[in-house]
Amino acid sequence: MEEYVAFLRAINVSGQKLIKMEDLRRMMEMPGISNVRTFIQSGNVLFDAKEKDAAKLTAKIEKQLFKELGYEVEVFLRTRSELQEILSNNPFKKANLSKSLALYITFLSDAPTADLKRALEGLSNDVDTFKISGRDVYALVVKDGAKSLFSNMFIERKLKQKATGRNQTTLHKILDLFDK
Numbered sequence: 001m002e003e004y005v006a007f008l009r010a011i012n013v014s015g016q017k018l019i020k021m022e023d024l025r026r027m028m029e030m031p032g033i034s035n036v037r038t039f040i041q042s043g044n045v046l047f048d049a050k051e052k053d054a055a056k057l058t059a060k061i062e063k064q065l066f067k068e069l070g071y072e073v074e075v076f077l078r079t080r081s082e083l084q085e086i087l088s089n090n091p092f093k094k095a096n097l098s099k100s101l102a103l104y105i106t107f108l109s110d111a112p113t114a115d116l117k118r119a120l121e122g123l124s125n126d127v128d129t130f131k132i133s134g135r136d137v138y139a140l141v142v143k144d145g146a147k148s149l150f151s152n153m154f155i156e157r158k159l160k161q162k163a164t165g166r167n168q169t170t171l172h173k174i175l176d177l178f179d180k
Helices: 021-028 054-069 080-088 114-121 152-159 168-177
Strands: 002-008 033-039 044-049 075-079 101-108 128-133 136-142 163-167
Touching (some): 002 054, 002 080, 002 163, 033 168, 054 075, 075 080, 075 101, 080 168, 101 152, 101 168, 114 152, 136 152, 152 163, 163 168
Antiparallel strands (some): 002 075, 033 044, 101 136
């Protein structure tokens, strides 16, 4: 069994696409998937699965969610070990995170092309600093009244693909849940 976390895009945001977490857990309970649990309302689902092919598993989950909800929900899967690696390889480890400085990690389905990667990283400035590693975008964002470019829609437009993100604190809490 592989341990996974599914990050769902654009649910429970601005009162649209509302899904109760108890309903989401029920929807995720399907053959080959077990030990399903959720974390906060933003669509974070931890589970164990027999399937080792993440693309097949993603397609299976998206199909099930469409069947249950009647609309598409993009799913971004990472294994427990991938999430550990993402947090360990944080290029901003030395940053002094606070209420005015936050780190967000945005998940992509595919690594962006070299040109798109350079273009996004080239938009780094005094407020937003972007680094991409594989299928993950790290955004260090100054939040104390400065005008930030960073948003999920911004990342999607610049990298020409769907994405979803979480802050570093949430990701550490999700990782801790694997041990409970």
